[in-house]
Amino acid sequence: MALLEVNNLTTRFYTRDGVITAVDDVSFSVDRGEILGIVGESGSGKSVCCYSLLGLVPQPPGKIECGSAMFEGNDLLACGELALRDIRGDDIAMIFQDPMTSLNPFLTVGEQLIEPLIYHRQYSRSEARTRVKELLDEVGIRKAADRFDSYPHEFSGGMRQRVMIAMALINEPKLLIADEPTTALDVTIQAQILGLIAELQKKRDIGVIFISHDLGVVASIADRVLVMKEGQVVETGTTERLFTTPKEEYTRRLIDSIPSGSKPNIMIQTEGSHSSEIIKVHDLHTWFKDRNSVEGEYVKAVNGVSFDIQHGEILGLVGESGSGKSTIGRSLLKLVPVTSGEVIYQGQNLVELLRVQMKPLRRHLQMIFQDPYASLNPRMTVYDALAEPMLYHEVANRKDIGLKVLQLMDDVGLARRYIRKYPHEFSGGQRQRIAIGRSIACKPEFIVADEPVSALDVTIQSQILDLLIELVKDRNLTMLFISHDLSVVRYLCDRTLVMQLGELVEEGDTETIFTSAQMPYTRDLLGAIPQIPGRV
């Protein structure tokens, strides 16, 4: 008999804008000792599905319409809040996406860790303390005794997630539900946490439901996979089978959307020596005042970086969070104050230019931002957003601006009829198209793209990447592509720079770096990429 058997679960939300069926007739089961991966894009209902099981869906507006969830002879959906409370944190435990917000910032870590023991197992505080320390050791937190009285903000992201895992496992649950537990983490930390979950699962022989939007992550950890879309189960099967021979069209599309392999048409300009650099960066330093430091120390976000960008190339810039990669992009465009160094463009050092001198150059140097929800002024229509740069830099006059905007919308694949709509009326992918349209409106030569696809679902992501490749080719653009996602970089970039702690670690052709990286840090990064079966 399965550990958990869910049948015909349906959850709806009754909001003021109408009824949304978040989970629609979903059935699945999990066995002891098995990891079930649930994948789906945002809004697919994968998280709501698991929250419904444990009564964690806020009701109202949520309502579980029907279904059953048999767990050790009890129906979780019918047993009532009190019985469910006894099961939560005892027989079934959860870990969540963002360990920063999921731990109570007002209580010490130790206080939060002992709670399940006290409320479920009637431990005394001192017994609980001893037990917690053992477990903290086991999940790899060093000097556990000293960290017991620390607050969550004193831990790093990875450590916090280890605390969360310890908290979930403290009562030896039979089932663990992990909701995107590595999404907020860097790729190397992600690999560690995945390893830890797999190891603990094996050791304790428990069932795990692992929810993620990232197919690579699911592929690397799950035994079986359930694909969800718009609240419904699309397909389920063993990981191996599902990824190698998907039966459903949607599953195939998801898998195909994962950027893989190298760039389709490598480097247009390697022929001959006349490949010229468009921008030369020399010994760039960008330091910020450390706000938390009393002595006025500096955060050396970019610390002595030099590199060239060649005409017509897409240059990848990869690194983990805090490596300074975004700061480099902003430093090139003078969006942050540069401490010292040179950025040579058209024979001028941008670092030394005044704001007035910079203005005519601005139209040639543009930027695409990460968050399509934040990068568009919510009070401006598509027309306003696209017309503003063209009118300001006088690349269009008032007579032909309307037509120019429409042409621009064609170029980035936005239907013309949307010209008078506002950003909030679009999906993430469409918004990113508007933002891209705005950046190419004045026909720039160079664009910094800062994680332009990392906020998007995987199927949308591949469309936007293809649009970028097309634009770069057609318009003879040069692009600095900043990303934490190495597969995307490999798919898109001609050359790649690797950053760590404000400095360049490695530089070279993308393929060379991916196949024979020299530096240990680069190799760590590459090794941490989750692999999908059947892919090289």
Add this chain to the structure above:
Amino acid sequence: MDESALATTSLRETLVSRATNESSQVKQFEKGTSLWADAWIRLKKNKMAIASLYVLLALITLCVLTPWISPYGYEEQNLNLGAIPPSIAHWFGTDVFGRDLLTRVLYGGRVSLTVGFIATSVALFIGVLWGTISGYLGGRIDIVMMRIVDILYALPFIIFIILLMVVFGRSMLLLFMAIGAVEWLTMARIVRGQVLGIRRQEYIEAALSMGLSTPTILRRHVIPNTLGPVIVYATLTIPQVMLLEAFLSFLGLGIQPPQSSWGLLISYGAETMEDYPWMLIFPGLALSITLFSLNFLGDGLRDALDPKASKD
């Protein structure tokens, strides 16, 4: 480059229509719903807020029109009459001088509402300007400007206002200035908070990377996005200001008789409430209903303009 041309919305309309003519393959553009339109739709669903809006509009119209529609003058005494309870001739009754209370309440409303709106406008103007500049420029300027606000905050303003009113006589102008001077502080803080959030948004960076000048960025990208909370707070400031005025009048420090305001009428009513309770109840009701409506409208606007924000 004609920057002002950028901002005009009428230009946008003509451009879009021209574009429609020029590109024959496009027949029709879908009309977008701006956030304002969205908010209005949400507000319309909030019955209490809409009812409050109507009550306010009715009250304001009535107060404005009083001199023309009221059969009594507000100073018209009828000592023979004395204080009589509400009747058909005098709906709210009369005061000890035989003056019609309804007329006096409506006249008082003119004063109270004027004080409320004008002082709030003063606060709004200074607060938005101060908060925007402080928040957007940041750095030392921000520190200095906010320190000034902090220091002013720490001043016991209510005491100062009392002092001012006592010392310099009870002029309306002084009252506006004094109340405006207190209320802009909170407005500046709210706007600054908003601007700090907006400044971190990527669309501001996008505007910077276009090379837009600071005034243009403020006008086109920053201020329009602070307006939601500003409107909400303004709606909630008006009742506070009216309360403050009424409070001062109650202490005998606000409007000077024979002019009246709701605060003054309440103050008289309180003195004579044992014998003539209607003289306390009607002005009090008028003030309370107005405050109610403004607060409900403010809450409704908050929900409508920022669906995620909660009431506090």
Add this chain to the structure above:
Amino acid sequence: MWRFIWIRLLQAIPVIFVVITATFFLIRKAPGGPFDAEKPVIPSVKRALEAKYNLDQSMWEQYVSYIAGLFRGDMGPSFKYPGWQVEDLIASGLPITAELGFYALLVALAVGVIAGVIAALKPNTAQDYIPMSLAMIGICMPTFMLGPLLVLLFGIHLEWLPISGWGDLPGDKILPSITLGAAYAAYVARLSRGGMLEIMSQDYIRTARAKGLPERVVVIKHAMRGGLIPVVTFLGPAFAGLLAGSFVVETIFQIPGLGRFYVQAAFNRDYTMILGTTIFLSVLIVMFNLLSDMLAMWMNPRLRQQVSGKR
């Protein structure tokens, strides 16, 4: 933490100084003086009086001697209460105002927090609407309306409670305290509801529930600490407001507290009394602001460590 307190206290000094200076010159510049009372005084008597109170000196001399007096703890003699020192008058009114303020704050916090938390537990239900509607009434009903109405109802009609005085009759402290506290109870209720709603939607509350903790523990231990921070930061401004409100309440209920002294002094141009009370109240308000900020800071571990310099 001590460093933080020191900085704030040092910052308060110029503020207080500005208050003293502004008040001093403001009242002197104002038309009218303490001895231009209803009955005209014989010029020679007036001159003698002015000489007695140093009013014949230049403004600056008066100012310097007043400041010098302050450092000696001498706030000068009252003009209207001959033979009384200002500090003694303040000392006689303070305990009454303080007691009134304390009870009012108690009413505000107890009623406000309970109502707000209860409302936040079931938002958009009757459990939310009823207390919040009452809070709205509380906010819209100014103190000077509520006071007379309560007097009318409980004092005159029902004759349950005395309608004036302080400490003379049993139960005469109830109506003033409720009158003064009601509006703040309403504000506190709205603040704590807002704060609690915000916190209850946080991820860590979901974590606490996922651990299977009883709802009581989730609310009291996990949510209230963060949810009530807005209330704590409101305490400073609320205190200033309570003081102002006490002017009204003391007038309505004829309570011989500081507030009544102040208003009377302002009307009478009792220079030293105005200055004395203004300074005293300003210091109180500044202190209370500091106190409430410190409390809010102490409640947030992150801020606590930042100001104490640890890590």
